[in-house]
Amino acid sequence: MQKTVFHFIAATILAGLAALDPCISVGQEKEPSSDRILIRAKHIYSNNGAYGEKGEVYICDGKIKLVGPSIDVPGPLTVLEVDSLMPGIVDAYSSLGLSGGTSEVSREVTPEFDTYSAIDWSSRDFAEAVDEGVTTAQVVPATESVFSGLACIVKTAGNSGERTVAASGNAVLAVCSDPTSRNRARSRPEGIYMRQPTNRMGVVWIIRSSLSRVRSDGTVDGAVPMSTELLKEILDGKRQSLAISRTDFDIRSALDLGDEFGFKPIIYGGDEVYRIIEEFKKRDGKVVYTALARSAASNRGSEGTALRWNVPGKLIEAKVPFCLAGESLLDQARFAHRFGLTHEQALAAITSRPADILGLSNRVGSIEAEQDADLVALSGDPMQPTSNIHWTMISGKIYGNDKSKQ
């Protein structure tokens, strides 16, 4: 990487914009500005424009301002030369910064539990995520309770105040066998260890009974008023819900519950969605697919789903909105490419697609004007296992620019 200061004096077509945008003014300062950055890349990989072609990106105040084959920006600025540039990776299903237990196990209905207040911002998880090119992550609670809590969306680095994208986010429902783990069916009902649900019927029953009580203006047993309010928001369509479901029958249950109560949960997990793909499509399903992640096997619990490699290919073929999620996302995309996705599809599956699913496509997930300057610079083709990440940029700031990597 070379840092050079360029002083463009010649008038350009951009000069006209100077009066409107302070980012594109003819600079008078002598010092290079760290707020104004020009990246020259041999290859830009983003879902818009000429995919994989040479190009330049101009960044000011943490935002992408211009993208093109060649950009003339007057005034002092930092110039970075890179081989390959891709958008920052968006992980829709992470547990970054959550240490210790990440779901409440004393009650089954805890929609008010929020992950945001439990995040350890100095956790090593964030350093690892930045190192792997992840710039935005949805932090999702674990699945031991049926209504597990609220997810939140954060940037993986930056000043504490600037890292929050959505503090109070999607409501998480565990429509799977996870909440039954540790609960024993044959313990005495009066015992203090007695907990429900003890089976999957119980999981669905707890969701159904809670929502129907709230719908008939009742309250949920033992739940605080805030819980009831949150469940109302789900029913009124004011809060997006996500259902952790991996087997085909769990996915169906989640969609059925949604139909019954008039909401549309996004499916997270989705290992067996390929078994019911036509139905899933007809029911406007969206899925955050995590089965290619390292921890997927341990997440499967007692469900024992069989691994299939090219489920993403199947989802694209059926035009079902999906994205990849979970750890080692860049490697996941590489393997998704190996298993059948095109280069562009695989890259989108960890950048623009998750941004769409999280409703953030106006802000992150691609390299275009007015997006956050969340970028990843690599030594070569992002889809090759031999390519190394040189640095990760979040809101215009560079992290992990380690000389030993170059």
Place this chain on the structure above:
Amino acid sequence: MMNHFGIFRTVTIFRTGTILLLGLATTAARLHADGPLAIQGAKIIPIVGEPIAVGTILIREGKIEAIGKDIVIPGEAKVIDATGKVVMPGFVDAHNSGAMTSANERNEVVPFLSVVDSIDPVAPYFEECRRNGITSSAVVPGNSTLIGGQAAIVKTAGQYVNDMLLKREAGLKISLRPASGNRMSQLAKLRKELDKAKKSIEKEARGEKPEAAPEVKKEGEEAAKPADKPEGGPEEPKEEGSAERQPAGGNDAASQAAGLEALKKAIKGEQPVYIYCETGMDVTAAFQLIADYSLKPILVLGQGCYKAADLLAKRNETVILDPSLVFWETNPRSREDKKIILPQLYQAAKVPFIFQTEGFGARTSLGSSFFWFQAATAVKYGMSEKEALEAITLMPAKRIGIANLVGSIEVGKDADLVILSGEPLNISTWVEQTIIDGKVVYERSKDEKIKRLLAPVAE
């Protein structure tokens, strides 16, 4: 534990598939086993010598007869057209327990055992080997042991273990990670066993008769009580001080004598010793043992051993790295996070190394299950592609002492080859065919499992 149903289901499918595939492969092999085989039109990466852009390999009676640009193919030869493909020597796995029904015996001192008795030719491991271009594998007892038994080297295709064997007494497995108790007792127990063998050798040298192994009481009872717990993979949780650890026939005179013989062979240098070191301190202990008992070591290194990289560099012997090549550590005092990149660290310290894979189990990441991915990771962090490819072929072959037979494409060596669809470290490259001893043992076009994985449909 909860995954067992899923695994069982998959395993059943694997096995039926394997038997079918094996059946096909052996029939196909017999059809042209007599005549020569030629692979034509491919880019050849022979590992020894420069790559040949377009060349031919001629195989006769399971051996490589000729390799080059202008090889005349005999009329009677069966020809594989590999135009546009890349041919490499089959990959060599220098340390794996995947072929064994269980990686470790419950008893931790079992030098008399041999993995040969535990190798299952239809284990999913071998099917995955052929699918991924691995043609030779050193089957070694796992790391949860003290003296875990004797390794064997096999080819990865065959109906019975004897058809597959390259080397029977291929190395004694010793682990310095305590299987029970702590490091002091682990080393003390190890030295006690090695001392016995050393004294026995000294007695022999003085012309004394080696003493008979001590008779053990309740021998009948012990024999009737075999160690019947088959579980315990390589990362089996360590049990503290279990008094119930009774050997599988280990207390009888015959086992004791066989165990002593195995240890004596190790001390005499007739059999190498696989020494598993978990951390940097184990490396120092290993070096002391090597010096004290003049062992011929093959070092298998856990993640923490990079801290002893300078010591390892002095020995200048190829080491076997942990399958997790990249991981993070947090300094417990300064709370500083650090990314550890093993290939980079060992390269900087000038320690030659080869790789392991994490096996093809359900709990592993996709990447580290494959040798090509491990090699690609090393390239990502600065190794040249040439060196990385050598580290999955010729270097492991040398390390386990079979380089006279395999590890490169040279005239006279076994025809163990892998035909790749493209460049070896490219993400989109697949193994098209695997050839062992001149016989095609894997063809992607006939691989039903790959088809199921790549075109998922509800069954």
